[in-house]
Amino acid sequence: MFDFLIVGAGFSGAVLAERIASQLGKKVLVVDKRNHIGGNAYDYYNEAGILIHKYGPHWFHTNDKGVFNYLSQFTKWRYHFHVVKTYVDGRLLPIPINMDTLNSLYGLNLQSPEEVQAYFDKVKLPISNPKNSEEVVVSQVGEDLYNKFFKGYTLKQWEIHPKDLAASVTARIPTRTNRDERYFTDTYQCMPKDGYTVLFQNMLNHPNISILLNTDYKDIQTFIPFNKMIYTGPIDSFFDYKFGKLPYRSLKFEHETHNKEYFQSVQQVNYPNDYDFTRIVEWKHATGQQSSVTTITREYSILANDETDKYYPIPMEENHQLFNLYKKEADKLGNVIFCGRLADYKYYNMDQVIARALMIFEKQINTK
Known part of the structure; x- marks a missing residue:
């Protein structure tokens, strides 16, 4: 018997699992369709030994000291300005x-x-x-x-x-009147020293937390008993698209390893007018990894479909109206909490996702 079934092992699900397990001593089952924890922040070492982010770059930055201190329990940091x-x-x-x-x-x-x-x-x-x-x-x-x-x-x-x-x-896009070339001006700008996946492993390493990967929660929810659900997936999917599908943007990645120390001068170069891709990312600039080879990733934006991952809610008025229909349905459910970029249909930054999960824990779960 689990106190909570948490759908999704990204930041929203992992933060809430950790808080419930460590602060309330309750048992949590985290379920994810993918074969790994970490959601879109998952990183891994490729065949060339370069640490890359599978689902596109995640540059951590925040002015929220509470969020930074919370994550600091689970990782050391490499301080780094995003250029x-x-x-x-x-x-x-x-x-x-x-x-x-x-x-x-x-x-x-x-x-x-x-x-x-x-x-x-x-x-x-x-x-x-x-x-x-x-x-x-x-x-x-x-x-x-x-x-x-x-x-x-x-x-x-x-x-x-x-x-x-x-x-x-x-x-979201700033403009400067000085020579400051940092993309962000947040107080805390850094990368997890050993990567995001290790951060998630540390966060979920608790005897009250069980994890099921390669699993659709709909396949197990009827025979694994639990008291309450936390859902971090697409809200329209939860309701079987009864009002229609919410549109999302997805991404396609091309990874290339080059036999040189660096490919470009900074970790990210945007291409607004030339080529089909939007940007090229070179990971070593951000991670600080030392190697005689380097891996770059070209990123293409595409419309999400049933075969692709959903990354960005599309911020148009008609989409928000459709989301609000699902939100009204969600508000009727007393035993399901919706949380995260896909569940809230909002373009959150990483620190906003974490802050929202911490807030939901305090206001909706840790109420005694």
């Missing part, structure tokens, strides 16, 4: 757009944040209340930078024109 370049007009330029981007791209000689801001003020469009992704960007940096850096990348990533995407999509 991205964008291939525009035949050159590698800093992204987020900063002083160096503008000077290099336009042959300017901007010297201070005030001069950079004055340039943005000159080129940006006067839109006080942006309604979509395109308006967000052009209201900050104008049409030329939007066309060079954002429009093509967004079209590749979503196959939807930025005019038709929620403002929240490009609101």
Whole structure:
């Protein structure tokens, strides 16, 4: 008899399993369709001995000290700033757009944040209340930078024109007036020293936690007794798509190992306008691994189907309306808790997933 059946061994499921097992002393069964724990954060050593992320890059960053301290129980860290370049007009330029981007791209000689801001003020469009992704960007940096850096990348990533995407999509993308080339400015920026999979192994290493891999929870829920379920999978799947399928973006990866120490100068290069792929990631920049060979990964964005993994909820109004139908059904269930990017149909960052799981534990589970 299990106190909780947790569907999904990603961050949401693992955090809640660990909290319930260690803090409440209750028995938990974690079930996952895949043959490994860790969800989309799963990493492994490939044939060349390079540590890579199977489902695309996971760069950890947060301002949430509680989340950082919580994870620090299960891993040591390698502190590392995430740096991205964008291939525009035949050159590698800093992204987020900063002083160096503008000077290099336009042959300017901007010297201070005030001069950079004055340039943005000159080129940006006067839109006080942006309604979509395109308006967000052009209201900050104008049409030329939007066309060079954002429009093509967004079209590749979503196959939807930025005019038709929620403002929240490009609101995630920062712009700088100084020379700071870090992609994130969060207080904590690091990678698990031994990888994410080891972090998950440490998190789930508890006598009250049992794990079933290669298993669909629907195949076992009728004969393995449990009191309550925590569901972290796609919410539409839980309800057998009774209102229709929620759309997602998926990803396709091409891994290549090269007989050289490094392939590119930074861990990620974006390609908004050239080639079919969206970015090339080189793992060793982030992990700090020493090797005479290196592995890169090209990433392609595709529409999810029944044969692919679901990565990104598509932030359009009609999709949120469909999700709300499922949410109303979920709210009627007293013995199922929905949690995670797929269950909430929200484009969470990693730290937001962890923070939400910790909050659900405190507010909905640890209530005595």
